[in-house]
Amino acid sequence: MSATQTLSGGPLALSLGDPAGIGPEIIALAYSRRTVEALPPFFVVGGEQILRDAAAQRGVACPVIPINDPSEAAEAFTRGLPVMPFDDSLYCPGEPSEQGAALALYSLAEATRFALLGEASALVTAPVSKAQLVTVGFEYPGQTEFLAAACGMAPEDAVMMLAGPSLRAVPLTVHCALAEVPALLSTDLISHKARIVAEALVQDFGLVRPRLAIAGLNPHAGEDGKFGREEADIIEPAIAVLQEQGLDVTGPVPGDALFTPRARKTYDVALAMYHDQALIPLKALEVDEGVNVTLGLPIIRTSPDHGTAFDIAGKGMADAGAMIAAIRMAGECVTARGQAAANNA
Secondary structure (H helix, E strand, C coil): CCCCCCCCCCCEEEECCCCCCCHHHHHHHHHHCCCCCCCCCEEEECCHHHHHHHHHHHCCCCCEEECCCHHHHHHHHCCCEEEECCCCCCCCCCCCCHHHHHHHHHHHHHHHHHHHCCCCCCEEECCCCHHHHHCCCCCCCCHHHHHHHHCCCCHHHCEEEEECCCCEEEECCCCCCHHHHHHHCCHHHHHHHHHHHHHHHHHHHCCCCCEEEEECCCHHHHCCCCCCCHHHHHHHHHHHHHHHCCCEEEEEECHHHHCCHHHHCCCCEEEECCHHHHHHHHHHHCCCCCEEEEECCCCCEEEECCCCCCCCCCCCCCCCHHHHHHHHHHHHHHHHHHHHHHHHC
16 A cells, blocks of 8 residues: 555544653654555644644654645645644643643544544544543543444444454453453353454454454463363353354463464454453564554544553654554555445445
């Protein structure tokens, strides 16, 4: 894909993220590397002067082009980074503020709206601070839940997948205490989310028959009930249901064996029982290229798999690899979804 190719449905919409974090600088870095990285056209909602300042601080070539409508973005992208203007906050890297949080929330909401209206082909979200967003009325555990609500969906119908070059992993429970995980797991939860994952891998990743590997919860996957009953009582029945429905599902696989190089060759996605069971291997393997993808939405959404990194913002240390990977993956998903729609027409 060339940097100037027009995606079906228009350019990607990028939200700014918290302007005090590394979002503005990694967006500017991504634009400066658009040609060598073969990135599809994208535009940013808000932060016109912030992006100029961030680019200048990083010393990268990223002229900012104000646009009035997403339809202008593809042409503007050949000359600079297209930005939909909005009241800026000052660029104060490492110094989060209520004004910055308000800009981050506006940018997220507007970029989402453009994707829902079809004026953008996909949504890429830069990192936000949940603690800061709460100060301006944000009532969701994270951006994934916000997006589910914006799409008129129940939270459980939006599934977080972390993806990199060598691993895709889905945490079936996310932001909760580890002690709460066993009570949250159910056969219905596992089978429901597994079906969403399988359908999305067909629709957005072009896999004909995705292979799902499901982790156990306990050490040694319970070892026949010796270390816990969740595998026998919850996980194995879910796997049986999914197999009866024709899905290619294996497990439960012990967590300490699921992510070895040999094991990763046997599946397309690993479904983990809790947050860190999925994210630790993903971040260990794909620290600079990890992408957070929300599956099950009517829109395509990706995000770099890291936070705002207030501690290094503006210090010339932030790596744009995950943002570049998120932009590239969003473009690839747009192409795959378009092809799937054409095949089903």
